[in-house]
Amino acid sequence: MTAKHYDIIIIGAGLSGIGTACHIAREHPGKTLAILERRDTVGGTWDLFRYPGIRSDSDMASFGFNFKPWYSDKVLAEGEDIRNYVAETAKEFGLFDKIRFGLKLxxxxxxxxxQRWTISALQEVSGEEQLFTCSFMVNCAGYYNFDHGYRPRFPDEEAFRGAIIHPQHWPEDLDYRGKKVVVIGSGATAITLVPAMANEAAKVTMLQRSPSYIMAMPNTDKISMVLSKFLPEKWVFNMARRRNILFQRGLYLAxxxxxxxxxxxxxxxxxxxxPNVDERHFSPTYMPWxxxxxxxxxxDFFACLRSGKAEIVTDAIERFDETGIVLKSGGHIGADLIVTATGLDVxxxxxxxxxxxxxxxxxxxxMSYKSILIQDIxxxxxxxxYTNAPWTLKCDIGGQYLCRLFAYMEKAGVSVATPVDKGNNVSDRGLLDEFSPGYISRAKDRMPRQGKAGPWMLVMHYGRDKETLVNAPVDDGILQFEAAIPASSSDNLEYRNATA
Known part of the structure; x- marks a missing residue:
């Protein structure tokens, strides 16, 4: 089987993959590039999730790419808007011709x-196996399982006469008008679903085992709206981006x-x-962040609670029955539809x-090296x-770092870069030990580690990461470089075929 060769292959055509590809296409137009994507379109997570109200939980001034400003008076964007933004960016940078869709790696x-990677993939529609080779591989597939979310089994759930669905696989034709809906969970998905469903459902009950911290925030950037009357649009956007990054960082540090x-x-x-809701429903057992x-x-979440269209129940599930959920306390919640917003699988x-x-x-x-490369690979x-700030802030500076690395390697005449621990930095700390949502806690045995110090530590700090990735020297004494091996004539032919 003949393999198609590329200089760089990116895994995933979501926000991370498209953003990284844009940096590479702009800074290294002479390099051959391919993006391997399992779905049949771009968008990644934002194309997968289609439940009511799906939106970002970060402001779009800092969540959007730094090279493509998101001009909008709206603070949080809806899922469809984000999908369109990713597709528009990919089109603007000429990336659609570089994407190979429908491939399960x-x-x-x-x-x-x-000195190359060989990637085997399955074309899911035809069942055909395909091979690709590349000199450098970039994983932008995130850490969610796209096949299924986390779905615990509940006692006697087969007795329930209504439908049980997980938000990750929301049916397009689901009609919940006039129905009693129970949403199990208290995370971002549940907080989004409850107000989105409350206007059409007869009643929405959020059943939580323990409360979460929820902040009401304005969804219109009134400061930027006023400034845009006097200042250029780009200036207003840059000020909003800096302002929001500082606010997010300040809140986290506080x-x-x-x-x-x-x-x-x-x-x-x-x-x-x-104020009409019992205080115990707003008393999380963990500390903020x-x-x-x-x-x-x-x-919007609090508004539907005040209006009585939705309610919160804090309790544990004893079992399901024909008409709903029996609680450990002995209570019962009637339901026609149960939504298990129970989290993600890593x-x-x-x-x-x-x-x-x-x-x-x-x-x-x-260990993770600068949270961009991996030890000994x-x-x-x-x-x-980032888990404590908009995800794409790190993607942007990560893409810039990779471009700097490629430029250094080309100038130095080397073809391989490997992070090597020369200072015994190995620790027993997982990559996200300080972050404890359920889906991360369940997956600690699958995640890389972080080290004791330096570039082996995950800092989750945009300012420090930006200095490290964008300004600090690429050759820091930790990266180990190897010279290029002579290319054979067959390699050259293969390369020319990939560029044709």
Whole structure:
């Protein structure tokens, strides 16, 4: 089987993949580039999730790409708007011709002898296996399992006469008008679903095992609306982006430095937003930013609680019965439809296995380097965004770093770059040990590690990361470089075929 060769292959055509590809296409137009995507369109997560109200929980001034400003008076964008934004960006940078859709990735194997990756993929429609080779591979597949979310089994759920659905696989023709709906969960998905369904459903009940922190925030950027009357649009956008980044960082640091006062502030905020709701439904058991804060644009979640269109129940599930859910307390919630907003299932690299010279790589024993490369793995980038700020902030500077790395390697006449730990930095800390939502806690045994110091530590700090990735020297004494091997005539022919 003939493999198509490219200089760079990006895994995934979501926000991370398209953003990274834009940087490479702009800074290194002479390099051959392919994007391998399992779905049949771009957008990744934002194309997968189609439940009512799906939207970002980060402001679009800082969530959008820094090279393509998101001009809108609206703060939080809806899922469809984000999908269109990703597609528009891909079209603007001429990326659609570089995307290979419908490919489920099976395995990637690095050959030290040939200094290249060989990627095997399955064309899911035809069942045909396809091979690709590349000099550098960049994983932008995120860490969600696109096949299924986290769906615990509940006792006697087969007895329930209504429908049970997970938001990750929302039926297009689902009609919940006039029905009693129970949403199990208290995370961002549940906080989005409840107000989105409340206007059409007879009643929506959010059943939570424990409360989350929820912030009501204005969904219109009135400051930028006023400034745009006097200043150029780009200036207004840049000011909004800087302002929002500083606000997000300040809120996070305040929660980390003064957890008890910030807990008191956020709990008071929630209780004031819905004074008719029992206080115990707004009393989280964890400290702020141990898990991501939930956003309620224009306080829509609290508004539907005040109006009586929705309610919160804090309890544990005993079992399901024919008409709803029996609670541990002995209570009962009637339902026609149950939505299990119970979280996500973590899967790295879209389920693809990784080998070096045919030997399996155990990522759980490898450290992340600048959270962009992985210890001892040659020519392998991994774009991993922020959990305490907009994901794409890290994607943008990560893409810039990779472009700087490619430029350095070309100038130095080397073809392989590998992060090597020379200072015994190995620790027992997982990549996201400080972040504790359920889907991360369930997947700690699948995640890479972080080290004791330096570039092996995950800092989750945009300012420090920007200095490290955009300004600091590429050759820091940790990256180990190898000179290029002579290319054979067959390699040259293969390369020309890929560029044709």
């Amino acid at each position: 099976i395995n990637a194997d690095w050959s030290s002898k040939d 929660c980390q430095r003064w957890p008890k006062p910030m807990r008191k502030f956020l709990v008071s905020h929630m209780r004031k937003q819905a 141990d898990q991501r804060l939930c956003a309620a644009p224009d306080g 899967q790295l690299m879209g389920g693809m296995t990784l080998n070096i010279d045919s030997q399996p790589v155990d990522l759980t024993r490898k 040659p020519n392998f980038g991994w774009i991993f965004g």
